[in-house]
Structure formats: C-alpha cells, structure tokens
Amino acid sequence: MDVKLLVDEIESFASSKLNHKETLLMLFKCVEMSGRDELIEQTSFTAKYVRGLMRVLRDGSKNPEVKSLEHVKHDLTENMKKITLQLREIISDAPEAERTDFEKQYLGLNAESFSNLNSLLADLEWTKIYLNEMKRAKR
Secondary structure: OOHHHHHHHHHHHHOOOOOOHHHHHHHHHHHHHHOOOHHHHHHHHHHHHHHHHHHHHHHHOOOOOOOOHHHHHHHHHHHHHHHHHHHHHHHOOOOHHHHHHHHHHHOOOOHHHHHHHHHHHHHHHHHHHHHHHHHHHHO
8 A cells, every 4th residue: 555645645535735744644654564554444533533522512512402511521531542542552663753753743741732633633534534435435
C-alpha cells in the first residue's frame, strides 16, 4: 500500500486540506511498518466517535433531546484515554525523536497540544469516513 497516495486520496475525498497531513502520513507509515493495519481502522473509528461526542457536548445544551450530558462527558473522557493509548501504540516503534515530537505536539497537557490533537482527530475522522466509503464501493 502506498501510504502517501492513500493520504492524498483522503485529502482529496475530504475536499479540503488536512490539518496535519505529515503527521497522518507518519502514522500510516508506522502502521505499515508494524504490519498492523487494523490500528488505523481502530484509531480512526475512535477519533470519529470522539469528534461526535465533542459535537454532542458543544450542541447538547441547545438541544432539549439531550438528557444526560454527564454520561456524554464520561464517555468522552474514556474515549480520549483510549485514543491517546491507540496513538501511542501506533508510534511505539517510531524513532525516539519522532515519538518525543509527537508526544509534545499532540499529547502534552496544555491547550496547544489539545488543539493539535483535536485537529489531528478531525483528519482521522476523515480517514474513517474515507475507509467506510471504500468498503461500500467494493460491495
């Protein structure tokens, strides 16, 4: 699988620039090297789910149908832990400098890292939507 081509296809599918194209490419390369393609599938699923929970929290106070935002907050917290673990698993075999940079840029405990992580999750959400579309097209 040509990961550069795949990332280009995802970007084209999203009809916009990816926020962290080089990082996404690095994640795909790490997965390819490990031979564990399912990690991208799992991580992109979790990213899409987390982004959905964030939208529910953002819009939930305006929507009278949303009864329990506490449950959503708890679910979001658990899935943020999960996505962090999944990303760390993907980069576990990357060179130490790449791992350190990734941790600092996306997993640090500060507002900038959280913002970077959120925009990387948006790229992973597009990845999941693209992968789902490719599965449908094969049927």
